[in-house]
Amino acid sequence: MRKIDDLSLEELEKALAEIGEPKFKAKQIFDWVHNKTVDDFEGMRNISKKTREELGKIFDFTKASIELKLESKQDETKKYVIMFEDGNVVESVFLKYKFGNTACISSEVGCKMGCLFCASTKNGYVRSLTSAEMLKQIYLIQKDTGEKISNVVIMGSGEPLDNYDNVLRFLRLINHERGQNISMRKITLSTCGIVPRIYNLADEDIPITLAISLHAPTQEKREQILPVAKKYKLPELLKACDYYADKTGRRLTFEYIMIKGFNDSTEDAETLSGLLRNKLANVNLIPCNYVKEAGIRPSENSDIERFKNLLSDKGINATVRRELGSDINAACGQLRNNFLKM
Ligand code: SAH
Numbered sequence: 395m396r397k398i399d400d401l402s403l404e405e406l407e408k409a410l411a412e413i414g415e416p417k418f419k420a421k422q423i424f425d426w427v428h429n430k431t432v433d434d435f436e437g438m439r440n441i442s443k444k445t446r447e448e449l450g451k452i453f454d455f456t457k458a459s460i461e462l463k464l465e466s467k468q469d470e471t472k473k474y475v476i477m478f479e480d481g482n483v484v485e486s487v488f489l490k491y492k493f494g495n496t497a498c499i500s501s502e503v504g505c506k507m508g509c510l511f512c513a514s515t516k517n518g519y520v521r522s523l524t525s526a527e528m529l530k531q532i533y534l535i536q537k538d539t540g541e542k543i544s545n546v547v548i549m550g551s552g553e554p555l556d557n558y559d560n561v562l563r564f565l566r567l568i569n570h571e572r573g574q575n576i577s578m579r580k581i582t583l584s585t586c587g588i589v590p591r592i593y594n595l596a597d598e599d600i601p602i603t604l605a606i607s608l609h610a611p612t613q614e615k616r617e618q619i620l621p622v623a624k625k626y627k628l629p630e631l632l633k634a635c636d637y638y639a640d641k642t643g644r645r646l647t648f649e650y651i652m653i654k655g656f657n658d659s660t661e662d663a664e665t666l667s668g669l670l671r672n673k674l675a676n677v678n679l680i681p682c683n684y685v686k687e688a689g690i691r692p693s694e695n696s697d698i699e700r701f702k703n704l705l706s707d708k709g710i711n712a713t714v715r716r717e718l719g720s721d722i723n724a725a726c727g728q729l730r731n732n733f734l735k736m
Contacts, residue, residue, distance in 0.1 A: 398453035399526040428573030456526035471719025494544035502552025514551035525563035555591035611665035652693035667708035
């Protein structure tokens, strides 16, 4: 059966026309699904019983439930394990920042990218998520916390540009004025650097923030920790980033996880500032999470500060990512992995 929550308003209008219903009803139904976020037809009070029954014959709803929730004692961060109809789980996070309530969502179950430092990829790739499964993570978090989400980061498990069509559909649905109406400017998509898709995204004419998991300042070092770098080399990646910035006028974020003794030297900071000189860019320095299997440890705080100051001296805008919820299995697939082991 078709999932009603995966459809655009236009597709819903078409589907309703096929069962002889007027167009305006599609708007009402879309409002129930994506604004009031009901998950059955019974709740749609302004839709007649007959229409609801007809709809129930051709559509059902994407099902998702919160299987596990961890609440930080240090701040208001909440981490969720969310299960879909087929029993697969992903993790999603609620973060409270001064600028707004943020949901960090997953785009795939597992991941193919194989980055050395990342827990999401350790158990391999299972499947992509549908657009409604991405929406559901946000709708469930809103219901659970009773708070409206204003910002979204696609930085949970999975590589969003590896699930391009569904992610694009998700973006248009979450941004829809009759749905949650979350501004594209308040959405960040993080990618390890699938170059052709960065060009595609630039041409979509949606002003989201693009974050690039750069993590190392040279081709040689990048290859050591991100297998995708072998396929899409650093100069090509930076060229695609320039195209994105030119086309959208948006400042890019370069994420740089700080790994002790690997990418945190003065020389690394200088090479990085050379790469990003004269670019519309922010650098986000992220103390990496400890990954035992890969022997990866976070840089010392003093090294992170020094690195940041070196970048700032060269005129590069750099910030250190504030760690939230570090008492509840930091990020990046660790929680799902622990859940799978239970
Ligand atoms: N696949 C996308 C989005 C998911 S990862 C990407 O690669 O960008 C979201 C961010 O978390 C990425 O920047 C990723 O590199 C980072 N990350 C993964 N493992 C980490 C770890 N052990 N410590 C800190 N950040 C990590």
